[in-house]
Amino acid sequence: MLIGVLGPFRLQTGDRSPVRIGGQRVRMLLARLALEPNRTVPTEVLIEELWSGDRPSRALNALQSLVSRARRALPEKSGPALHSDGAGYVLAVPPDEIDLHRFERLAAEGHRLLHEGETGSAAATLREALDLWRGAALVDFAEAPFAEAASARLEELRLSAWEGRIEADLLLGNDHVLVPELDALCTRYPLRERFTALRIRALAACGRQADALTAYDDLRRRLAEELGMDPSQQLQDLHLAVLRGDLGTDPQHISQHSPPRARQEQHPTPACGVPTRLSSFIGREAEIDQTRQALRGSRLVTLFGPGGAGKTRLATESAACLEGLRVLFVELAPVREDHDLPAAVLGALGIREARLLDAQPTITDVTARLVDALSLEPTLLVLDNCEHVIAAAAGLVGDLVSRCPQLRVLATSREPLALTGEKVLAVGPLGLPEAGGDPGEAAAVRLFVERAAAVRPDFALDERSTDDVVEVCRRLDGMPLAIELAAARLRAMSVRQIADRLEDRFRLLSSGNRAAMPRHRTLRAVVEWSWELLDEPERALARRLSVFAGAVDVDSITAVCAGAGLVAEEVVYVLAALVEKSLVEAVTDDRGMRYRMLETVRAYCAERLDEAGEHPGTRLAHAEHFLDLAEAGGDRIHLDDQVEWITRLDTEHDNILAALHWTVVSGDADRGVRFVAALGWYWSMTTQHTEVITRLDEVMVLPGQAPPESRAVVDLMRGFFSTSPEWASELRRAAARVRETDAMSRYRYVAIMEPMAWLLSGLPGEVECSVQRARAHPDPWVNAAGLHAHAVSAERSGDPVGGERRARAAAEAFDRVGDRWGVAQTMTSLAGFRSLRGDHAGAIEVLGKAMTSIRQLRSTEDLVPLLARTGLEKLRAGDLEGAREGLAEAGEVAKSSFPYHRVTVWCGLAEIARIGGDLDRAREDLGRAHEVVEESWLAPRPMRQMLLAFEARLCLDEGRLDRARERLATAVEMGSGAGDMPIAAMLAEQSARLLLASGEAERAVRTLGLAVAMRGMLDHGDPEVRALLADLDVAVDPQVYRRAFDSGSALAGEHAHTELARTVGV
Template sequence: MLLVMLGPFRVHDDGGEPVELGGNRVRTLLARLALDLNHSVPVRTLIDDLWTDALPGDATNALHTLVARTRRALRATTGLRLSSEGVGYALRADPDQVDLHRFERLVASGRGALRRNLPAEAVEDLRTALELWRGDPLIDFRDLPFAEATVPRLERLGRAALTERIEAELRLGDHAGLIEELALLTARYPLDESLAELRFRALRAAGRRAEAASAYEQLRDRLVEHLGTEPGDRLREMRLALLREGSDDAAPTSGTAPSPSGTVDATEREPPDDDPGTGGGTAPNGAALPRRLSGFVGREPELERLDHALRDARLVTLFGPGGSGKTRLSIESASRITALRVLFVELAPVRDDQELAAAVLTSLGVREAPRLNHGPPGDPLSGLVETLGSEPTLLILDNCEHLVTKAAELTERLLTLAAELRILATSREPLALPGEKLLPVGPLEVPDNVEAAAAGPAVRLFVQRAAAARHDFELTAANAADVMEICRELDGMPLAIELAAARVRSMSPRMLAERLDDRFRLLTRGNRAAMSRHSTLRAVVEWSWELLTEPERTLARRMSVFAGSARAESVAEVCSGAGPVAADVDELLADLVDKSLVEAVDQGTVMRYRMLETVRAFCSEQLAAADEVEALGRRHAEHFLAFAETAAPRIHSREQLTWLARLDVEHDNTMRASHWALENSDADIGIRLAAALNWYWSMTMRHTELAGRMRDMAALSGQAPAESRAVVELVSRLYEDSYGWSERLGAAVEKLRDTGAMSRYVYLGLLEPMVWSLTERLDEMADSLRRAAEHPDPWPRAAAHYGWAILAERRGETGEGEEHAERAVAAFEAIGDRWGKAQAIGSTADFHSLRGDHESAVERLTESVRLLRELRSTTELVPQLARIGMHRVRMGDLSGARSELDEASRLAGTTPSSHRVVVTYGWMELTRAEGDTESAHRLVRDAEADLVELGSPPHPMMRDLLLSFRIRLSLDEDDPAGARELFGKALDSENPVADRPVSAVLCEQLARLVLAEGAPREAARLLGVAAALQGVLDRGDPDVREMCARLRSELGTEEFDELYSSRFDSSGAAARAELRRVLGR
């Protein structure tokens, strides 16, 4: 163990010898980083946690020094590495070499084994975990804030590990061996009911019932005296069960069956003495619960709900699709019941609904119905009532769906005639009786990320069954993603997962995942002991299919054309005709929902309907068999083309949120329609659909999807509206990454202009001018903006103001630009377009920042962020949050900047993108302001690498900004030679945009350089050039403010103003020429 935290803190070298760390602060830093092992901890957090009394004068530098000392101390321990990561530090190590993390892993593993009813494995893991404790956790750091929250959690986890280890040993039958230990523990923790319960169970199971009763009374007295309360329901029911057995120390009961949480409900959860796999009481021959041949996985919430339902209702129905685990859930729940006699009847083999009662009677082991007063001699119903008797009984009727009407009639009669009877039914559709408590049984949960894979019920089931099929199978980092994909593709359905897991004998998880497109052929080798309807995946679905009427089958197979879910009106329009008529669809949908072939998803104001993927695959086969694939595919594509063209203008209006939400929900269906158009070479549908969805795809930052889809559609030959095709071709050019990009893009936008496409697609009021800007054809951009300003629709007119603001900024016309930006805000507000308003507000913030009014800039960007949050536009939030962070840096609020950039980083993720480059630029500004030039240099390299990986579209302005930032760092480090070399690179770069604000930044940095070299007059003149380029000097930049103050002091105000105000040709080309002159190039 390299690092010990569960007791006195120690670090060992590779040979196991203690390492001399040389000071408490080093120990504290290691302990703090070890709590977040293998994760970066921000510098600010470390400073706050390490210096709790008084901060050193330069806290950041003090931390860097401490890190260096710690690295030196760890030289002899190659398994521990302290690394700089992001804007923080991380301790890197194998978690099993840190006792705290090894302890947590073992406890989680032991608990998992206990949940899977593998007590021997649980005992081994939990014992090993508890042996790691060598004293109080983090004892050397108890007074520090970072330990205050961690220590109580660890102590609770330690107590839980101890309790669950004892639970596991009880399940193994070591009752007598635990009694002494439990006596000591209950003395140490006299008010702990869980420990008291374990002691009670151990005493009772060991046959020492009198002592168990005495232990209960002692606990009761303590609880009443100290807490004024009685023992909980579970302990009270255990005591009652003990009293029913008699007060003498008779033979011990056999072990107890575990509940999902690792505890036992004594009233309804302890198996009977005679058979741990059956219910209690004396059941007729043949009524015993089926024995469980494998462990039960997941379903803890469902078990708990079922417990409550069986207490509250006399009729409970577990309903859900085939293979969802209804039977197994009913058996698992019933196997733990003692308060009721449990009888189990399997109805699947029963085919004659007229003889249902007799068949049930026979399955209970009664050959002939007795002669009773409830009916005529030999009446099966009378025989059933007599067999059930007056004893409290739970009757399980398994698989009622194929006899649902008769099963409902029998259930109603039995509940009426047998007052002490409760019935638990399993079915693929409800019995629809008064008082019926319905509990849906759906898929097992599949985790969203690989890190949580091992905890997901669906993955746990796969791993357990796969390990049974192949003894060396285990979940690993290498196969976790594939196992998750298998479980997700199989809808989390237990039977399908079990069938797939059995194939690991001959296939890897990757091979399985790749073959699931042909799931019915793949999953054909099931449990030989299973009933035929559960022997293959196809048999599961066919059983349900055979129970449908012909209209239900027609609708079900046609619904397979939808991707994901659909509204009822969409189902009616696409699926009706030559079979169901639209008016019948609502009723047929309700039938399919009742029969668990279709799932109804409540989305507040509207219901949507979806099929599980396995059901959809089966119904797709039926659609092909009926020769309806082509017709239904076209209907579906035409329907969602109409939907997209209806939605397109509405996402620019006050209905924006509503229609964006609808487009989000229908995304899978619009993509399915798009795929159909490509596969069938239907240019009209495909190109119109892509053009209609273009702005939605762009707003929601689906750029990868957008680029690929537009390229594919542009390649479609065939008849399509000219303006739609022009849009698709233009956008496909935007995402090219090859020589001649600008020329081809220019040709595409010329074609777009000539078709008059802006009249059909209002978003072109912004997109077309922005493309002209990208190609550096600013006169055409202005012409495009004038056409947008004259558009009959208000959205292009609002967009024109926003475009004019951008163009004016590029031309250095700051005053005009700010005026247009404010008009754009008002225009988008009047329309109700949050997205447009958010962008325009962001533009006004930049103008405020140039004047040094950072508070106003932050206030406006905060409003922009609020609007984008309403749109749930996560990716659009990223640059705005980063910009707020940069403005806070400029105003000196470094902690506020860090908070904004932290959120921006979290939302940006780790995938290279133009937004992530903006966030990295924000961190560059912050680390420079903090004096951490090492981190700033590293962040510049990260941003440059991301730009290279992005490739397309080109980012020349960002490349020049990064070069400018490198120049700033060189000047900060008193390296004028390095700065001059970087200026040369900036001037030699191929920048087709030659953006004035970027050139202005380069002029400001060159002013810093020549001022440092002793040329204040040249510096003053260069600041004037920068002001001419962007219309105003950037007085919000701390470097510029400092230069101005210094130059006024050195030159005098009059001479500075004269040099600063020198006339200058403010074109981009002239600016570059001036830079070359000053640099002597």
Template sequence: MAAVPVRICLLGPVAVTDDGRPVDVGGPRARALLARLSLDPGRVVGADELLAAVWEEDLPAAPGNALQALVSRLRRALPDVPVRAAGHGYLLDVAPAAVDATEWEQLLARARQATDPRLVVELLEQAEALWRGPALADLRDLAFTAAPVARWTELRLTATEQRLAAVLTTGSAAAALAELDELVTAHPLREPFCRLQVRALRLLGRPAEALAAYERCRAALAEELGLDPSPELRAEQLAVLRAEPPAPASRPGTALRTPLTSFRGRDDELSAVAALLDGARLVTLLGPGGAGKTRLALEAAHRRAAGVRDGVWWVELAPVADARLLPAAVLSAVGQREGTSLERVPTMVEAGARLQETFSDRRALLVLDNCEHLVAAVAALTDDLLAHCPGLQVLTTSREPLGVPGEAVLPVGPLEVPAPGDEAAADAPVVRLLADRAAAVRPDFAVTAATLPAVLEVCRRLDGMPLALELAAARLRTLSIGQIAARLDDRFALLTGGSRVALPRHQTLRAVVEWSWEALDEREQAVARRLSVFAGGATLDTAEQVCADPGWGRGAVLDAITGLVEKSMLLAVEDPEGGGIRYRMLETIRAWSAEQLTAARERAAVEAAQATWCLAFVDEHDPQLRGPGQLVAMARMRAEHDDLLAVFQRAVAAGDGDLAVHLGARLSWFWQLTGRQVAAGRWVTQALTAPGGPPALRAACRAFSAMGSAEFGNWQDAVPELRRVAELPPEHTHRSAEPLGAVAWAIATVFSGGLRSVEGLELLADHPDPWVVAAAHAMRAQVAENIGQLDGLEADLREAYDAFTRIGDRWGRSLASSALGQLALVDGDSSAAVRWFSGALELSEQLGTDDDTPLMRVRLAQAHALAGDLARAEADIAGVLAELGRDGGGMQLAMAESAAGELALLAGRLADAERWHAQALEHVRDAGSGPPQIEAMVQDGTALTLAARAEALAGADPEAATRLLDEAHRRLTTALRLAVEAAGDMPIAAGVVSALAAVARVGGDPVRAADLLGRASAVRGRRDRGNALANVTEARLQAELGEARFEQLRAAGEAVPREEVLAALGVDPTGGWLPVPLPDGSDPGARAHTRRR
């Protein structure tokens, strides 16, 4: 039986994890099949039983085939989970412990055999922790789940009874009672829970309540079932009546509340609290309202109680409004009011003295909860107690530090919200917390593939704040999770349904924030209001420019920000992009502050100040993107991007063309560098909806807008607009000192087909900005390579590389390096290709431009393959596939899979090649729109694999081989049309023609094959010695025809004009994108994507 790192989870929605990372099992039928097999791990489940479980009465027309296909899909989704055919069915060949339900039952069995009650509690708590919600929650509509669910439900209740009985045995009656109260309410006819409740009350010395609990159970049994209490329950009643004394407590008396809810996601913080208490006598849990400080303190106190000789004492300070009453309130909470008059509250001095007396010789932990409104008084009392009570430790929760010498502060922030696309999102603590609280009000609620996006949206919009999530969960009584997510724009009206027993300021979201707001002084409130305009937070310099009043002193904003941070209204975080400290607001606090900004009638003035700051910022940093300060400028612009974009979009909405165009143009090159080409096109298009803006910058917006349309494949709209940009006055474009205007003209002129040839870019040769000149050389080289005009290509690229090196532009150097590597690959110089591609990859990684690095790594792998190092090449591709697979991949993943297929084909592994190309084609189609030449590449590789399969079958099954070759030819015809008519991509088209040569050779026509290899060179503009599979075809043709005859035939093919080659192969050479008019002067059409580098 295979040992696998995979875990199959049935105690909740069906899920699979691999080394802790969730794995997508597939649709409902795949999950049902997995669940049914997992109920009997390691045992054969008959095909008929599996069909009945998955399809029930609605069997498919060919049941056996349908089941086999479903098993195949499950195997593809879970390659590390062996699903084996055996007998007349299938078995899941995993260890029983790989299934959570089986592990759970094993823990229950061990607990039944254990004699130590503490071990029983430990085992059963481990078992309970395996549950993630209702078992098989997403398959409850299938009949086969009914029996296991019913069995597990009963076992779980029985295990709960056993655990609570053991808890009572250990002397922890108070801890057990709260849970028993809930269980008796939920299961009023389940005698064991009532019996344990009566016992717990008796052990706590509360006989009247114990008898009342017995009576409620007796009455319910009689009314509902007509039964008398069992002898065991009557024995518990008798023990109460006999006044049997409670068992001695296992620990000294404490005053800790028993938690009524699960504790999620604070393991690191719990460890930190424990570590701090090991070394400090005063620890403060510091954080904003609703962050979960109280719950964390309670959990930490419970876990520490066993090691505190004289107990742990909990004091709730929220109800204490008068600082003078603080010592008396603490004295009362620790049970030391004896000896004082009930009519008179002891004075501060009296209460302080009694507290010193109480704790003077004790080793105890005092927990003071919610100190922020009494922070000065709590600081004074704590300092006094610690000075006079050497065995005392104090743990406080507050929104502001106490400021006492020796205080250790632990920040308690929100729970981390998983990033979009995180495979482990469903098991994140913040999601589990929301799911737990939701299940308490709606037992049928479960986090499934359908509900997860809305759950994550709620968690994100509420900053991962536990109290806000609990308020949101309470709304699930009447709203779906999707409806809650949709209504969070009005969060203060929505989140009002807190627990009736919670503190008043914890019952609504508005009350939580208002409590903190009222603790701010006037200047702190003003700065908080004004900071709300920053979507991504702000640096101190930015805040001082935007938030200050004219009459304030120099340090006023810093002082206010310091107060806001100390009072947990602002987060001070290290800025990984821009460096230094950045101040951020939680979204809920920002929403509140924004309300206050509007109410104060300051919004217009503050937003105008922010716009002024934005213009100055982009004017300073955009030019630096094209020089030695590129990395620093990119980091600063990344750090401020959320706010820059928010101001830009506000200008668009207001019809402020001057501001929108200025910002849009200045941000456009940053957007290009950071892989936001499509979004950039959309944004600058919005900027153009209103008139205004500097002419050169408006031209840049128009060019990038049109190129954005092209990214969507919409060249019909893009080309006319690009032509209009190309015809703008020279002083606004290529003769403008503004580099963005010159680049806009170059893009517009080349991509609209307006130049007689690419040499027209010479118009930029004397531009005053050296970066524009370098970009012109690089652009001309790219276009020339794309259309097969290769004369002067290398000279342009080297000039661009040298110029970008002198300027200090890493992006430009990477662009030119990659192109020089591609040229070296075509020339068959693998060592130069490796050198150029490695340099380009290093530069791209320095820039953090993830959009480009996968393609470079694929090309680097191709260079290693050309050098004969297939193992290195396949390792390179495996790394790319792993990275792209984690991020979703899309077209880039398809490209990498196609490259993996080519390497497998070179190594002679046909099955692997077929698998990789099939996956690549599936990803191309899943991606929808995208560069058509990528599908052409995938079809090319698929056809070559079909040809190799046909060659292997030719002797044994000629008819099958012929069918495979026909299919290969059909795919290559499709690929050629995509490459030429849709993309105008001559390098890709040349590769397709080379593949046609391979098909012709396998089909028995080596003469045509040799001619086609020559014609591929005619399409490409030179022989492509970097095409490893074409090199294999060439070697085989030389062996079959003889070297001289082969060279004669290939030379004849090379002499055929490109247009004639393509026309003869049935494609329209005028249909795709070409940047120059055709020889007859006709319009090339230009209607699809160009190749990116």
């Protein structure tokens, strides 16, 4: 397989036959993976780079679809070239089968040969490399986020190879042939010095010295006009050699009089003036490249970010490897007054301000001397820590850059200099471990491990320490200085002990490198340095921001933080100042600009909040604001703007939980109970069951007054999760309390929960009463919910006709009010009714509509069962391959949801194996399902019964009748008195199969009648039920059949369930 990206995208087989790839995004996927063959490209990176700002709602599914299409398109003989390793996707092909990597290898080899004097081989190798190009690199994907940097890098490598090839040809004596080519190249790349140098050399070798001098003069004039620069020293030397007429033709002259080449850059000479470091530099490789690249394109670059991010070290590492520049490093931390700044820079040059007997120099005098000194040669001036003299630093830098054409400035600061032409590079935390990735590869973890090994040589990242190290790095926000201070504590503590003490981080991290600047010796000193630079309004806002958890928008900040010396209209401007000074991070998401503090800064500001006596008042304002948001969201998530409100509640969830936690800790029953009552439906819709249970338990024990309808709703929700033997009576009492307080009028979702409580607790008469109250309610959503509850009640009590009619009406009603969740739930019910009738196509169609609604809500938890049900429906229809694909997709999505969702997937896969005759594989899959159920107490009872039923099917196929009876008995007993007749009917149909296999055909017929008594009809969509009916038609006399069947179907549902229990030996 051959992949080409050096020109239009191309895929070929090994014999160079073209392979057609349909779809631009599929080609883009292959091109992106081809940039890094045999390396995992993380899933999230692929999604971001393939869709950029147009991210699909189900991005993971969309990516999986692209991968599937790409796999199908790849040549079969290439084997499994595209595969996943859990963290992302890998294109497993030899690098030489991808033109860009073959080009890089050949170009590097050509440069090596040229450097070693093997001129002829170098020319041939570089020409072979250049022949691989068919046009601009990645030309088909110019708009893709990954293309710009990659194509720019490849273009630079191509030009370097071109230069090397021409140099080799020049050394071989091909001067006359090369002149026209170089004329064209210098016209196309007028500022590229090496092409001009080669052109000068070729012209001189042809005896055209005047043309060579003209070529130099053209470049000198263009550099001065466009960039304000002179030609490099090497080019000036070449010019002088032409003037003197002593430019020879031997290779040494070419080497001496050419601008720096790639081979020279591989062995840089350390720059002077940069502090030497004793420790290694970890995790900033990309930032070093970015900084050097910025310095090539801009004469002023500022590295800005919070204290302890590693700006100084990044600046020194970036400057240390720059060639052709004198480097001057100036530490500004000791400078206390603005007027001392020019003298500090002058001192770095080794120049005294004036002789002892001279008059006191003015700032203007010192600046003039700086201009003179910095204009002598190309210079990089590194100004470290500008933030405390920011205005003076900006003024001086602006003056120097404008007056010194050969000067470049690299500044570090906690805020930008805000000058025209300034290139600003943010320096943030080190990378933290990605979900599913190798923690040891994360830069923050690598730094901790290396610094830890320095103080404890026996320290290693292993199974015992990894989780603790990751926790420390995360809680320290990935900030290098904090991580280094923490690692130093390993002299006396374990990693676990360090993690346990991070709540008091300023005391814990209070000793560091004695050689460091004072502001870097302790964690507190790092933050205090920034705090001292704030004015009073900035300090007020900073300390009040400490009550927020995670990122937050400016409206919430204003609502919580305004007042007491901070006018609401000024908050946004003060906030912008904190962002500029790196105390607050500004981040952008789908809802716009949001703001957050690093945890260390937040902890420091929380201390200042306590000192100011503002903690209780700010916390209360925070709780009130997010309670208002929770109650507004709880009201709106039923209606047509529910997607927007679910997204908003998702976004603000950390702050909502922080506010709720404060109400619990402070014993505020009123707000605590209202929080949980308002959010109950949101948590249920997004299937955050653990969250519901945790918060319910917290607020139910709070003493004090709370709105009675809110308290009643909280009690009802807790009743649904009760594990008490008295759960049914508890649920009835809670449902009665909800009805007494008319909670339905304040919390719409009671219209579903109340009748469900009566149904599950075994009082169908009360179900009807609740349903009628909901259907008579003036609120359209409550009315729709009543219809839905009525449909569920009818289905579970064995009335499929009435259930289907009401489900259809409920779906229409939910659609009118815009509730996608309600539409999905009712569509799922309708699919079940269609499936029972054997209308598989209709069931799959309706399930598809339900999935469309759920995908709009981005609810993975609700999507997984729908995907699994679709797979099972295809299995019932006899489409084994479609079933396998559907269940595989469900299994993939289930990896990021509650574990118990995988039970249905494993059961479905087991059925496929069983039907295909692979009973061992079926047993393995059911075993995996059992493991999940045993580990998840949240697995619903019907799911456990379903698993037992699938096990019974397998046991029947294996001929293990006693074991099948035992599985069915357990399932029937589990559902005793639960009021879920469709599950009981399914178990009755399986029991009939068991009875026929045991030679009890007439009892099998009667048991099928029991299924009809409980469900209202047989499951005509199940091919095994249809086969059972056919077998019984043959095995039983028609009159006996009718009598047995009618006797079973005539029973009331509860009596039928009782007889079923006796039948299987309960």
